[in-house]
Amino acid sequence: MAYTIRVPSHGQTIAAEKKDILADKLQQAGVPLNLYCNKRGLCGKCFVEIVTGRRPDPGEREKFWLEQKDLSADHRLSCQYEVDGDLVVNVPVSSTHENVPILPSIPRSAVVPDPAVKKYYLELPKAEISSPDSLFERILTGLGAKSLKIPMETLKELGHTLKEAGQKVTVTVHRESQVLAIEPGNTLGQNFGLAVDVGTTTLVMELVDVESGRTLDMEAALNSQSRRGADVISRLTYALAEAKNAAELRELVLETLNQMARRLLLRNRISPASVYEVVVSGNTAMSHLLLGVPVETLARAPFHAVFSRLPGLNAREVGLSIHPHGVAYFAPNIKSFVGGDIASGLLAVRLADRSGHFLFLDLGTNGEIVLKAGEELIATSTAAGPAFEGA
Amino acid sequence: MAYTIRVPSHGQTIAAEKKDILADKLQQAGVPLNLYCNKRGLCGKCFVEIVTGRRPDPGEREKFWLEQKDLSADHRLSCQYEVDGDLVVNVPVSSTHENVPILPSIPRSAVVPDPAVKKYYLELPKAEISSPDSLFERILTGLGAKSLKIPMETLKELGHTLKEAGQKVTVTVHRESQVLAIEPGNTLGQNFGLAVDVGTTTLVMELVDVESGRTLDMEAALNSQSRRGADVISRLTYALAEAKNAAELRELVLETLNQMARRLLLRNRISPASVYEVVVSGNTAMSHLLLGVPVETLARAPFHAVFSRLPGLNAREVGLSIHPHGVAYFAPNIKSFVGGDIASGLLAVRLADRSGHFLFLDLGTNGEIVLKAGEELIATSTAAGPAFEGA
Known part of the structure; x- marks a missing residue:
């Protein structure tokens, strides 16, 4: 038996079968629904107004979100709604991706x-x-997850956290596989x-609402490693001159980066504990030095990086x-001195x-050129000297 | 075009098509081939003798393993062999699971x-x-892997390890996703x-060739926590009496376990660095105390474990x-005091x-009973007292 779902808000009419999930049908029809929790009924972001049609009793979590979001009683989570008749639904803008704000001043891919x-x-x-489920099992059930990794520290604090918070907690999860944090209360957003x-020569850091x-904001600063050599080659030469030098270079850049982060977070009244990800883009020498990975093989022929x-x-x-327990990603180095900065670009x-x-030209202290000829990309890199940095 | 593969060693005749992989066909026919590296041509464990049929030139790794294993020139890795004609092959016992030795003295599932x-x-x-691939990229290529996790320490030592070892290394990989170690030379086995x-009351440890x-060997010792309470309840009471007590109990059991491991490894001339896995089975209280996870919620009503x-x-x-970088697995606690020891049993x-x-009866210091009635398993647990331990 086929039913019809009309979506006046998006000018759509969709055919559906009994037991189809409303969110699936809307998604297939191209309605840009916000499906943050992958249709597990957890995040409360895919509410639609049931204008005409059956309105089953809302579930526990659905009731909670209806109240939190102050929505009228004819709203239901589309990811929990089974079709069993003709429908007219209204998809509010707040349930779609259309309301994603893009910073207007900087051109960026949508x-x-x-x-x-x-x-x-x-x-x-x-x-x-x-029903003596273990505390972590209760968290897993709440998340609709079968199994997740969790840091030992977080596990050890779990009993205390749950008790203090009256069993109301916010769980932060990385790639649906690893718990990063369990905080008391509601810290969504x-x-x-x-x-x-x-x-x-220069460090730039942006604070992003992921x-x-x-x-939200940005900071720039000079790379304080510069005092130990203005270009990549002299920086590497310094790193190899004495055993302690590489560690010093690592400390220098980390100290500046952590100062920049502190300034950004203070200015925006954000706790460092609410920052779970850092993406680092840099050339091969910069990423190796920042991570404290030896640069011997990179600095000398045949110029092999340790990692890409x-x-x-x-x-x-x-x-x-x-x-x-936050995660740091490094842009992949391509080969040798053609590094993660070019990959990002x-x-x-x-x-x-x-x-x-x-x-494609990157004219920095280290300069790179990428030629795209048809399907092929050919890249090269050289220490261009600090000419372009005004030195 | 269909071909025939005869396998006199296993009394099989198998139909095959052009381009079929020999290992696939043998496996499908039920020949217990050893496919350690999942048919990636890396481990050299699935050699078969090509009695009649095409013998293509062996690849680089194939040549290496032929020499290492001192096999005659008519052997080929079955996972690298594409069928393109009728074949008669002999699968040596050394390429099958049939030669897995099982300790005769202890009954165990095969x-x-x-x-x-x-x-x-x-x-x-x-x-x-x-071809300036990064060092880690070279390792990945050697393993036929696209991407693996690797500990930072191992990455930092990689250049040194490869140089010292003349580019000959043994890579230890956990679940085909995480590098645990990169050692100089050949440490297979x-x-x-x-x-x-x-x-x-008692700790038992077996050393296993995985x-x-x-x-290979075993050790037993008294759980030195016993001096702080003979049964689970008095042990938990002690843990909760003072803040430092739980840490003391953890230290006590870890110290004994590490002594047992040291004795086992010394006696068998095995380095601790060649042990990559530990499986721990214990009741809920024992696993929580060993991991230093608080036992407040377990010891008091409603008796919830922190983890299962x-x-x-x-x-x-x-x-x-x-x-x-070795891995420790804990047998899952079922619920409350019905713990990982019962799950293992x-x-x-x-x-x-x-x-x-x-x-199913486990009559230890902590006693458990599981009743299997049809499809249902019902379990309970109690502190049986040290009666069964001879106290």
Whole structure:
């Protein structure tokens, strides 16, 4: 038996079968629904108004979100709604991606944010002797997850956190596989990241609201490593001259980056504990020095980097002062001195996707050129000297 | 066009198509081939003798393994062999699971070992300026892997390790996703684990060769926590009496376990760095105390454990002296005081798979009973007192 779903708000008429999930049908028809929690009924972001049609009793979480969001009683979570008759629904702008604010001053690709780190607010039922699930099991059930990794520290504090918070907590999850934090109360929306450009001469850091994709603020500073050599080659030479030098260079750049982060966060009244991600883009020498990875093989023929792609790293282990279980990503070095800064640049302008011939120039202290000839991209890199930095 | 593969060694005749992979066909026909590296041509364990049929030139790694294993020139790796004609092949016992030795003295389920931790020996080509792949990229290519996690320490030592070892290294990988170690030279076969029963009164530890599944040796000792209470309840009472007590209990059991491991490894001339896994089975109180997880919620009504299932933990973080990036698994606690010891017991006797009614009794210092009535398993637990331990 086929039913019809009319969506006047989006000028759509959609065919559906009994038991179809409303969110699936809306999504397939191209309605830009916000499906933050992947249709698990947890985030309360895909409410639609049931103008005509069955309105089943809302579930526990649905009731909670209806109240929190002050929505009228004819709203239902589309990800929890099973079709069993003709429908007319209204999809409010607040339930779609259309309301994603994009900073107007900086040209950027319109990316629909789908953050790697998500927050879920849980109000757990009172613990009962008749159903003695473990505390972490209760969290997993609340998240609709089968299994997640969790830091030992967070696990050890869990009993205390739940008790203090009256079983009302916000769980921060990385890529639906790793718990990063369990905080008392509702901290939804407190979910920030830092985007960092580690240049040979200049450091730039943006504070980003990862839920909206909006850049909130930025800082720039000189790379204090410069006093130990103005260009990449002299920096590497210094690093290799004495055993302690590489560690000093690492300290210098980390100290400046952590100062910049502190200024950004203070100015925007954001706690470092609400910053769960840092993305670092830099050339091969900068990323190796920042991570304290030896540069011997990079500095001498045949000029091999130690790493190109790295998985997400623990931010604390890297030395960045954000949430202690936060994640640091490094833009992949391509090969040798053609580094992560170029990889980021190519991605930002989507060079590989463009048809035709292009020359991509990065004129910094270290200079790179990428030639796109048809399908092929050819890259090279050189220490251009500090000429372009005004030295 | 269909071909025929005759396998006199296993009394099989198999139909195949052009381009079929020989290992796939043998596996489908039920020949118990050893496919350690998942048919990536890395481990050299699935050689077959091509009695009649095409013998293409062996690849680089194939040549290496032919020489290492001193096999005749008509052997080929079945996972790299594309069928393109009729074949007669002989599958040597050394390429099958049939040669897995099982310790005769202890009755155990015949499990074909498929270790979570595997070792791969790589001889990397000399680094060339014309192909400046990063060092870690070279390792990934050698492993036929797209991406793996790697500890920062291991990454930082990588340049040194490769240079010292003349580019010949053994890479230890956990679940095909995480590098645990990169060692100079060929250390294949040095791959061990510890299986630990943390009882309230007694600790038992087995040293296992995880490649063969064989138990090599064992140790037993008294749980030195006993001086702080003979049964689970008095142990928990002690843990809660003063803030420092839980930490003391943790230290006590860890110290004994590490002594036991040291004795086992010394006696068998195995380095702690060759032990990559520990499996710990214990009741809920024992696993919480060992991990330093607070027991407040477990000790008092409504008796909730903090965790039941845990993902693999870093052994060093747990406090066990094996390889610093080794993995510690804890048997899942079922609910409240029905703990991981019972979960292990039920798994060992495969109670859930048996038809009929059973009573499963664990008569230790903490006693548990599981009743299997048809499809249902009902469990309970009590502090039975040290009566059964001879006290």
